[in-house]
Amino acid sequence: MNLSPEFSLIHHYFNTLTAERDDVVVGIGDDCAVLYTPANTLTAVSIDTLVQGTHFFADVDPYRLGIKALAVNLSDLAAMGAEPAWFTLALTLTEINDKWLKQFSAGLAEIAKQHRIQLVGGDTTRGPLSITIQVHGHLQAENMLRRNAAKPADLICVTGCLGDAAAALQYKLGQLDKSALSDTDIEYLLQRLEMPTPRNQIGQQLAGQAHAAIDISDGLLADLTHILNASNKGAKLDLSALPFSAVLQKLPLELATQLALTGGDDYELCFTATADKVAGLKQQFPNLIHVIGEITDDTGIYYQGEQGHWKPFLNIRAGYDHFSK
């Protein structure tokens, strides 16, 4: 990385993030960071960009944005079964705004500390606001969670609950009928959109137990489809088992279902595992793991329609309005 004078200025906002892993040989301040990987350990890496106007609103709280920018990347490590280690930050800013930078870096530091992940390098440039983070995690080969490893009769599970972030997005766009919701409910939904909880603890425990895993960033149907396509399998879903938060349960069931199936930004995990492994995981993480279906040998995603027949989802992007009925 090239430390421009701008970066030196900005660096002090992020210095609380630069402590202190033994495996960082050279951190911020040289042409490259230099990192030590233990023997028999693989490195998992993922890079994601958040662009203002595409991934977040201009009025988003910068503290929350700092949390989200790292959370969406940590979520990829969780879905791979990797242990967070290091990250880099490429930050493009329209201007050096002291207040914004203090709050953004405080959010970033908060979540980085929670996950023991260290900032090792970065680049700061001038331009329209965007944040690119690359995370690096440690992984043992035998614990790797691939998308292509789903097996027939695996149970399909999700963590947490689904649809909250999509409801918050509808609210922000003025498209949500919020008559049934309190201010506290709205704030809960906004927090789920703006500060998602990456499931790294669960992801690391899945390693060696689950077959396939992915994180839900584009919506359950879209992300489950990635598993099914990579594994050349299909799925039957029990829509009545979709996990909704107490707030989402205040919305009409059909809307909640659509948000859960097609809404993005949940950053929960979707994974497949044998029934006995799922039983153990449910005990280990009470109320956090929900069985929503089963892997099938036939391809396609099916749900039980009005007469109890299995019906295919015809358009995994369009969602509930376009169900085959």
Add this chain to the structure above:
Amino acid sequence: MNLSPEFSLIHHYFNTLTAERDDVVVGIGDDCAVLYTPANTLTAVSIDTLVQGTHFFADVDPYRLGIKALAVNLSDLAAMGAEPAWFTLALTLTEINDKWLKQFSAGLAEIAKQHRIQLVGGDTTRGPLSITIQVHGHLQAENMLRRNAAKPADLICVTGCLGDAAAALQYKLGQLDKSALSDTDIEYLLQRLEMPTPRNQIGQQLAGQAHAAIDISDGLLADLTHILNASNKGAKLDLSALPFSAVLQKLPLELATQLALTGGDDYELCFTATADKVAGLKQQFPNLIHVIGEITDDTGIYYQGEQGHWKPFLNIRAGYDHFSK
């Protein structure tokens, strides 16, 4: 990484970049790439963003932009003495432009193949055009080139020639008196700005021979200052030894000197080494390694003024116009 439908669309532009290193356990198409690092080998990483309007002009040839986007990152690996291995690409695009993407990816593929570096992951988002690349290289601990390792009496060397990219930038901004230059000369300068040559072959040979190194992205004085500050040393420069291209020699000496000292974007290496190591390196890389000064125990950067006295540079950013005379 999350492969959005957009990315699937774009992925095929970059598939020529995804072949084929044995140390890539999982490449593009899962939540993370998974990478194997040999025992006793460190990983050097660097991330850099190029933003339209800040780092390149809107009318830049996309093939050249593809080359530059990776070149500036490879240059950081060169300055660390690391061997290129893998890279990730976070691409933010205003639209999916088939012609642009074909040309950009062709340039990227061209330089990636030259350096045997493999694309292992990415993210594609919608927004104002910017390109963030992170490179990963292999490095033996004993070969690491730090900025903080300059020793008194080390010779200060640069590779290639300096100032061409800055001259091209002046030309693009309409600020260059080009009366002495032919169209071929202008094209040469533009190529130096738009398709810099990262010095990875030299960088890897410096490992174990040079003391300190940096790549010249912000201008010789600014980047040399990073070495001097990190090493707590100073420098005496012989301005008559600055290496200029045949084209730059057609410009007034004072202008060429200023461009070489303060112009960015050269992506040559600046390194320090003992005189006997430099002699060997000059034999190994004929005409590519130029001695331009010497490391001193006193801090500050000095040059020989009109009466032969050593004068300090008062403002390393402002350059020649603001020399202490």
